[in-house]
Each structure stands twice: as C-alpha cells, then as structure tokens.
Amino acid sequence: MENELTREMLNKVRRIEVHTSRLVTDSLAGSYHSVFKGRGMNFEEVREYVPGDDIRTIDWNVTARSGIPHIKKFTEERELTIMLLIDISGSGEFGSTNCSKRELMAELGSVLAFSAVRNNDKVGLILFTGEVELYIAPQKGRRHILRIIREILYFKPQGRQTDINKALEFMAGVRKRRSVVFLISDFCLPGNFKQELHAMRATLQATARHHDLITLKVSDPREYHLPDIGRLTLEDAESGEQVELNTSSSTVREEFTRQAEGRRDILLRTIRGTGIDLLDLATDRSYLPELMHFFSNRQRRSA
Numbered sequence: 001m002e003n004e005l006t007r008e009m010l011n012k013v014r015r016i017e018v019h020t021s022r023l024v025t026d027s028l029a030g031s032y033h034s035v036f037k038g039r040g041m042n043f044e045e046v047r048e049y050v051p052g053d054d055i056r057t058i059d060w061n062v063t064a065r066s067g068i069p070h071i072k073k074f075t076e077e078r079e080l081t082i083m084l085l086i087d088i089s090g091s092g093e094f095g096s097t098n099c100s101k102r103e104l105m106a107e108l109g110s111v112l113a114f115s116a117v118r119n120n121d122k123v124g125l126i127l128f129t130g131e132v133e134l135y136i137a138p139q140k141g142r143r144h145i146l147r148i149i150r151e152i153l154y155f156k157p158q159g160r161q162t163d164i165n166k167a168l169e170f171m172a173g174v175r176k177r178r179s180v181v182f183l184i185s186d187f188c189l190p191g192n193f194k195q196e197l198h199a200m201r202a203t204l205q206a207t208a209r210h211h212d213l214i215t216l217k218v219s220d221p222r223e224y225h226l227p228d229i230g231r232l233t234l235e236d237a238e239s240g241e242q243v244e245l246n247t248s249s250s251t252v253r254e255e256f257t258r259q260a261e262g263r264r265d266i267l268l269r270t271i272r273g274t275g276i277d278l279l280d281l282a283t284d285r286s287y288l289p290e291l292m293h294f295f296s297n298r299q300r301r302s303a
Helices: 002-035 060-066 101-118 142-154 164-175 193-210 252-273 288-302
Strands: 042-047 069-075 082-085 121-127 132-137 178-186 212-219 229-233 242-246 277-282
Touching: 042 277, 082 101, 082 132, 082 142, 101 121, 101 142, 101 178, 101 212, 121 142, 121 164, 132 142, 132 164, 132 193, 164 178, 164 193, 193 212, 193 252, 212 252, 242 252, 252 277, 277 288
Parallel strands: 082 121, 082 178, 178 212, 212 277
Antiparallel strands: 042 069, 121 132, 229 242
C-alpha cells in the first residue's frame, strides 16, 4: 500500500513537471526573462574598438595607454532569487472542479519555478499555515524543483489556519537581499476580516519596499455561489466552525454570494491600492492567459 502511494505521488509530480515544462517552453520562458531582469551589469573584459561599437563604452584609460581605442564589455547579471510563499492551510484542500486550490497553487508554483530555473535563477520555498511549516533555501536545478513540487503537493502541515504576516516576516528574516517574491494564497483570513486585512496590508507594503512582491489569489467558484441542493452544512476548514444553510432559498443563496463577493472585492481593492501586483485566479478556468497578460502588462510598464 505504501509503495502504491509513493508511486502515485511520484507519477503526479511527474505529470505536473511534464505539463508545466511544456507551458514554460511554449509560452512563458521568453516573457519571464523579459520581465524579471538581473540586478545590473557585470564587467567582462576590455577589447579593441570595432566600428559599430557604442562609443559610450570606450575605456579612455586603456585607450590612452595603448594608443588604440578600447571598449569595456559588460554582460547582464541575470541571476535572481525567486521565493515562493505558498499557503497550505486547511481551506486550500477545497475543490469543486477538477482540482483543489492547493493543486492549483502547486501548478502555479511549478510553472514559476521551471521558468526561473530555465533562466538560471535560484528558487526557494516557504510553506505556511498559521506558522511557517517548511523553509527550503534557494537553489538551482531540476531535482531541486521536483522536491519543491512534491512538498507543495504532499507536505502534511501541523496547522490549519492562515497567517500571511508571519510568512512574510519570516521571509524578511531569511532573505536580506532583494528577491522576487510570489505570495500564493486563497487569502481566507481568520477572525475579524477587516482587522486582519488592515494588518496584512501593512506587512505587504513593508515587504514590497525591500522585495519585488507579486500576489496570486486562488479561489474556487463554490466559494461565491451555492448550488440549490436543500439543507447544507458548511464547515470552515480552518476553524472547524459549522453553519447550516437552506440552499433551496434563493434569498439565502443571494445573500451568501453578496457577502462572499463583497469580501473578495474589498481584498482585491486593498491589495491593488498598495500598488502591489495581484492576479485573481480560480480553479475553474485556465491561469495561463492571465499569467501571460500579467507578464505582458508588467513588461510594458517597465519599458
């Protein structure tokens, strides 16, 4: 039984690798390279000037000593560090379509990780619930990426709730140098929604001052629209709190949708109001067009 489970896990990781590698090769590699550039330029060598070289790169000291025009040659410092901060709290296990929110987060993490490795960047991982559950220091290579995918899919967390602030604060402690940070979560905030949102907003802004922060919100359509199936008991996957609803009532369904969409709209406005990039993704539609659109917009802005 254990061997079958291990084989199934490996097969699933392999399927995600094949699928996301193809996406990166066909669609995302060039966009990623254009959007996420290195920290600057590295001096490589001095060589003789040839017609067509940029005269602004002439090395006047060498030119004066040799009597022959020479230029400085630079190469782009490409290497970046990508940090994936992924929410593995209880609410991520929910899924009413072909995949759960956690499975979508794993695929998003895989696409970003393979894009990074294809460009010779390092990738690190932080899995979090109400606490930081796992930290993998940034490294390169396919084996490292496969480990990251496996952990995102199958790591067994101790906690059930969500604390995005703790994850961001932990990252600030382990990553002093500027990194590209992808925060992937369903943003199901515990307790008082507005209070938690206010506290998270401040932490997001603090993180964005030191790192290139991009947020990816993952949701499921059933979180906003209830089916008409009679009496239904809903349980909060993180707190365990239960509530019974009569979904046969159109008034109940409409009120459920109004409140859920209201919280989502406040969340999106709050994050976007800080100037931090946000992608709003869902389990019932392809994330690729939205990811490509994001890369395109970001490239246009940086240009």
